[in-house]
Amino acid sequence: MNILGFFEDCSSHGQIAGSQRLPPTSTVASVTVSDVTGEPAEVTSVQENGKQSRNLELDSANQEDRNRPQRGVQLAQAATQVWTTKQLVLLYILYVPPFFPHIPGDGLLIHQYSIWLVQFVELFANGVVSTLSPYVTSSFASHSLLATSQIVASLCSGLIQLPYAKLMDIWGRPKSLVLMVACQTIGFIMLAGCNDVRTYCAARVFFQCGYRGIILTVLIIIADTSTLRHRALWIALSSTPTLATSWLFGPATDSIGRGIGWRWGMGVFAIVVPVVCCPLSGFLYYYQRKAQKMQLTPTPESHRSRTETFLFYVREFDLVGLFILALGLALFLLSLSLYSFQPQGWRSPVIICFIIFGGLLIVAFVLYERFWASSTFMPWALIKNRTVFFTYTMDCLLVAAFSIWATYFLSMLVLVWQQSITHSTYILNIHAVGATLSGLFVGIAVLLGMRLKYLAGFIAIPLLFLGAGLLYRFCLPWTSMGTLIMTQILLAGGMGSLIITVQLTVMAVAGQEQIPALIATETLMADIGAAFGSAVSGAIWADVLPRKLAEFLPPEDVHLVPEIFGSLFVQLSYAPGSVIRDAINMAYSASLRYMLITALCLYAGCAFCVLCWKNVELGKRGSEKGRL
Known part of the structure; x- marks a missing residue:
């Protein structure tokens, strides 16, 4: 199915017209026609017919370009034929050090490549940046703008996925990966050098766009190389670095705060990320070149001039x-x-x-x-599919609900429950660990034949309601850590199961050439949900917290509300057990309860969306061109 979706039927008319060629201009030149003055129009007729022939040829060439897979898709399909199973396993999981340079049976020189290693570094870097964010904004006396910075970053990173998916189809996976690595590196450099909240927001945009682009590229590589029935398990296995990074970046961030400072803590990744990610791009490029030398891909033919090529791709990127x-x-x-x-x-x-x-x-x-x-970004023909439409809707609602209550949850752990940064990140990372483990569970369940709709409806959704409901009941300053951890485990299991079912559901209705566009659209919906959730969270925070502070603070301290509201450092400066600190804690708890009520309403929308899914059987749907 063509990724242009709805416009496929409309474009077929242009293809028929473009296939009809005019006679050669030499035969047309022998015909003369008299105009009104009686003078021959031989030259005019030749020029007009020549121009029409040229336009029809260009229309036909453009239509042929749209109907066949883009160059990047062709290269990915060809590279899949060249890889052996052993090499793909190495690509997914293992790290080959420089002193072990040859893959058995191939002789390829490799220095440090692995999807697992790339995922490890990306997740670790994202954890460090996210954990340091409240302290960065507070250092500029703008803690309340934390949600705003997340809105801008989520929005831009979501929107960039749409043209980036097309860029992967045109350029191929290796070149596109290098571009996203460069974008993220610029973000790290800007984060290390920012001196105000505006520069920080811009830096988060570059970082987030690069991060989401690299993660999307990894997901597309897995889709290129795996069959649909095994894809859930491979996606879950590629996410297992979370099991390590979840316990590492907390102590690392704590050490950064006490030692080198947040600027150096973020800036060091401007070196680490390119060193780790670029060899993966080189590995992919090597196999594309190998496939081209074996003539497994057609030789590209150019029908357009440089100007025509530029205008064509401007239209393609919409x-x-x-x-x-x-x-x-x-x-x-x-x-x-x-x-x-x-x-x-x-x-x-x-x-x-x-x-x-x-x-x-x-x-x-x-x-x-x-x-x-x-030319459209949205695959309209597939979006009209009931399952795809409600999958996208559920994805948006799910991420929005999480962002609503989680945006300021780290601040609440540090302030209200008096946890260190390390312990706070451990509690938050229950979601990452739980999502990975539940993803492995979903992968095995799908491999054994269980339907995605049953997994989502009977396991994931009830876990979400139970976790959010219990968190609403126990989000009080005197709640024990064990109770809070229990709620996070329930929420992590539900959300992790739903995320991987969302990805598999949209892949189940598409061919390989459509997967980047569908996954990019799914990513956009998730980022719109994250931005919407952060916006709602910021709105609730800005409305409820000052009002509750004025309600709980002693009358003689009400004038401190603006100062307390604006900085986490000021809030932490009041000793635990003091009247002002207790008032701040109660105001935080009241604000979180409003957020959880909103999140529960969105989880109800997720349940309705799952009911509207078709009961897809993965073994009989979607692309099965992968090797693993």
Whole structure:
């Protein structure tokens, strides 16, 4: 099925027209026609017919380019034929050091490559950056802008997945991976050198775009090389670095805070990430070249000039649609977190304009992509599939619900329950560890024949409701750590199971050439959910916390509300057990309860979406071109 989706039927007419060639211009030149003045029009006729022939040839060439897999997909398919099973296992799991340079049976020189190693470094770096974020924003007296920075980063990283998926199809996996590594490296450099919250937000955008791009590339590589029935298990195995990083970046962050400082702690990854990720790109590129030398891919033919090629790819990347969507989402989501900084709040003309024009632009994007765009990001033909539509919807709601209550949960662990940074990251990382272990469970269950709908509906969704409900009941300053950890385990099991079922469900209805677009759209929906959740969390935080602080603080200390609200350092400066610290703790707990009520409502929406899925059997659907 063509990734252009709905426009496939419309474009077939152009293909028929393009296949009809005019007679050679030499035969046309022998015909003369008199115009109104009686003078021959031989030259004009030749020029016009020649121009029409050229246009029809270009239309036919463009249509042929759209109908066949893009060059990057062809190279990925060819490389899959060259790899042996032993080499793929090494690619997925193992680390080959420089002193063991040859893979048996192949003779390829390799220095440090492995999907597992790339995942390890990326997850570790993301954990360090996320944990340090509250302290970075507090150092600029802008702790309340933590949600805003996450909104911008999530929004931009989600939107960049759409053109990046097409770029992978055009350039291939290796070159695209190098681009994302460069983007993330720029982010690390900016994080290390930022001197205000604006630069920090921009740095988070670069970091987040690179991080999500690298993770997407790894997922696509797994999809290229595995069969659908085994794919869940391979995805889960590639995520097992979480079992190690979850216990490492907490102590590392603690040491960074007490030692070299957050600037050096983030800047060191500007060296580590390229050193680890680029060899993987070189490995992929080697096998693509090997497939080309074996003539497993067709030789690319260019039908266009450089100008025509540039204009063609401008249309392919749909820059107009991307701009409309980015502007609409930015206006709408930022209004939810920035309203508290306006004197009139929700009644501020700026906030009202943001909401109205943001919503209109989002609707305009859907209409533009559906009816006017010559090339679309959204695979409309597949999105009309009931299962795909409700899978995307559930993914957005699931991530939004998590972001709503988790955005300020680290701050609450440190302040209310008096946990160190190390212990706080351990508690938060229960989600990462639980998601990995539940992913392994889902992979084995799918391998044994269990349906995704049953896994999601009878196991994952009940765990989410139970975990969130218990957390709502026990989010009080005197709650024991054991009770909190129990709620996190339940939430982690439910969310981890749903995430991997979402990925498998959208892969089950697509061919290999459509998987990047579908996964990119799924990633976009998740990032929109994260941005929406952070926006709602920021809105609740900005509205409830100051009000509750004024309610719980002694009357003589109410004037301290703005100072306390703006900085985690100020909040921690009050001794545990003091009147002001107890008031802060109660205000935090009240704010988290509002967030959990909202999250429970979204989890109910997730349950409805699962009910609307078709009962897909993975063994009979989707692409089966993989080797593992």
